[in-house]
Amino acid sequence: MGEWWVVGEPGPDHGLARLSAEIATLARELGAAAGRDVVGVVVAAEPSEPAAELARYLPRVLAIGDAAAGDHAWAGVAAAHLAALVEAEPPELVLSGAGPDGRDLAGALSALTGLGVLTNATSLAWGDTGPTVEMSVFGGKLLTTSGFTGGRGIATVRPNVTTAVAAAAAAVMVEARTTIAEALPAVRVVDRVSEAGAAAPIEEAKIIVAGGRGVGGPDGFGLVGQLADVLGGAVGATRAAVDSGWIPYSQQIGQTGKIVKPELYLALGISGAIQHKVGMQTAGTIVAVNRDPDAPIAEFADLLVVGDLFQVGNALLEQLRSRSG
Numbered sequence: 460m461g462e463w464w465v466v467g468e469p470g471p472d473h474g475l476a477r478l479s480a481e482i483a484t485l486a487r488e489l490g491a492a493a494g495r496d497v498v499g500v501v502v503a504a505e506p507s508e509p510a511a512e513l514a515r516y517l518p519r520v521l522a523i524g525d526a527a528a529g530d531h532a533w534a535g536v537a538a539a540h541l542a543a544l545v546e547a548e549p550p551e552l553v554l555s556g557a558g559p560d561g562r563d564l565a566g567a568l569s570a571l572t573g574l575g576v577l578t579n580a581t582s583l584a585w586g587d588t589g590p591t592v593e594m595s596v597f598g599g600k601l602l603t604t605s606g607f608t609g610g611r612g613i614a615t616v617r618p619n620v621t622t623a624v625a626a627a628a629a630a631v632m633v634e635a636r637t638t639i640a641e642a643l644p645a646v647r648v649v650d651r652v653s654e655a656g657a658a659a660p661i662e663e664a665k666i667i668v669a670g671g672r673g674v675g676g677p678d679g680f681g682l683v684g685q686l687a688d689v690l691g692g693a694v695g696a697t698r699a700a701v702d703s704g705w706i707p708y709s710q711q712i713g714q715t716g717k718i719v720k721p722e723l724y725l726a727l728g729i730s731g732a733i734q735h736k737v738g739m740q741t742a743g744t745i746v747a748v749n750r751d752p753d754a755p756i757a758e759f760a761d762l763l764v765v766g767d768l769f770q771v772g773n774a775l776l777e778q779l780r781s782r783s784g
C-alpha cells in the first residue's frame with residue numbers, strides 16, 4: 460500500500476492549472492473510499508501560490524522550489540524531482556493531467572522510475588488489486604478499464620471529467636527538498652508566446668458556440684463569434700473547420716482537439732461525428748442547429764433546431780441583442 464500523489468501543474472499567472480484541481484477532487488473522493496492518503500506535489504520556481512491553491516483540495520501538499528522550473532521546460536524538471544521522491548518512498552498512484560505538460564511529465568517519470576503509464580483517463584475506480592483507470596479508445600467507440608501490473612503506476616487524467624470542489628478542512632503544506640540523482644537533459648525556455656485565440660480558453664468557458672463545416676467558410680465564423688460575444692462565451696470548432704483553415708487549431712474540440720465541459724454548447728452546422736462528440740458530450744445542455752434532422756448530433760443534443768444556421772443564428776443574435784440592449 461502507498462500514497463496517491465496528485466501533481467500540481469503550473470497554471471496561468473503563477474497559479475495552479477484548473478485541471479490539477481479537478482484531479483485533486485477526483486483523487487480525494489476516491490482515496491477516501493479506498494482508504495488511501497492523497498498528497499499533492501508541486502514543483503515550481505515559486506511553489507507557494509500553486510501549492511496553496513492545491514491545498515484547498517487535498518489534506519497534504521509538498522511544495523518543491525526549483526528555479527530551473529521557471530526557465531526550463533517544466534515537465535522535465537518536475538519529473539526529476541518526482542523520480543527522487545518515488546525512489547525514497549514509492550507511491551501507489553501518480554496522477555497528472557492529460558494535457559501537454561502532464562503528458563510530458565508522465566512519460567519522463569515513467570522512463571526515470573520504470574512505472575507504467577495509463578493515459579487519458581475518463582474516470583478512476585478502485586479495483587481488487589489497486590486503482591483502475593477507464594479510458595476512451597478508438598475515438599470514443601470503446602471504453603476500456605485497466606489496472607497496473609504490480610498495482611502501481613502513473614495515470615494521466617483528461618480535463619473536465621469532474622468539477623473541482625474544495626475540501627472542507629484546511630490542509631497542511633510542507634516544504635520538501637529532493638536530491639536529484641541525475642540531471643535530465645534540460646530544455647531551456649527562450650520565449651513564451653501567447654497563442655492566438657487563447658484570450659478565451661475554451662476549456663474554461665461556461666458557454667461555447669461552435670461552428671462546423673456547415674458555416675461554409677471563415678466568414679461564417681463571424682456569426683459564430685458574434686453569438687459567442689453576446690452570450691459571453693468562447694468560440695469552438697470541428698476539425699473539418701480547422702483543417703479548412705477557417706479557424707485556429709486552438710479552438711478545435713474533439714478527439715484530437717480539446718475536451719470541454721461548458722454549461723451550454725451551441726453547435727452550428729456540426730454533424731456530431733464521434734470524434735467531435737468525445738470532446739463535448741459532457742456539456743450541460745447541447746443545442747444544435749442543423750438543416751439535416753437525421754444528423755448524428757440529433758441523437759445526443761438536448762435540443763435540435765432543424766433549419767439553416769444563418770437564418771436561425773441571425774434571428775437568435777437579434778433576440779439576444781434586443782434583450783441585452
Ligand SMILES: Cc1cc2nc3c(=O)[nH]c(=O)nc-3n(C[C@H](O)[C@H](O)[C@H](O)COP(=O)(O)OP(=O)(O)OC[C@H]3O[C@@H](n4cnc5c(N)ncnc54)[C@H](O)[C@@H]3O)c2cc1C
Pocket residue numbers: 598670671672673674696697698699700711712713714715716717727728729730731732733734735738748749750751754766767768769
Ligand atoms: C483520427 C480522427 C480524429 C478526429 N478528430 C476530430 C476532432 O478532434 N474534432 C472534430 O470535430 N473532428 C475530428 N475528426 C473528424 C470527424 O470525423 C468529422 O469529420 C468532423 O467532426 C466533421 O466536422 P463537421 O461536423 O464540421 O462537418 P460535417 O460532418 O461535414 O457536418 C456538417 C454539418 O453541417 C450541416 N449543415 C451544412 N450547411 C448547413 C446550414 N447552412 N445550416 C445548418 N446546418 C448545415 C450538415 O447537415 C452537416 O450535418 C477526426 C477524425 C479522425 C479520423
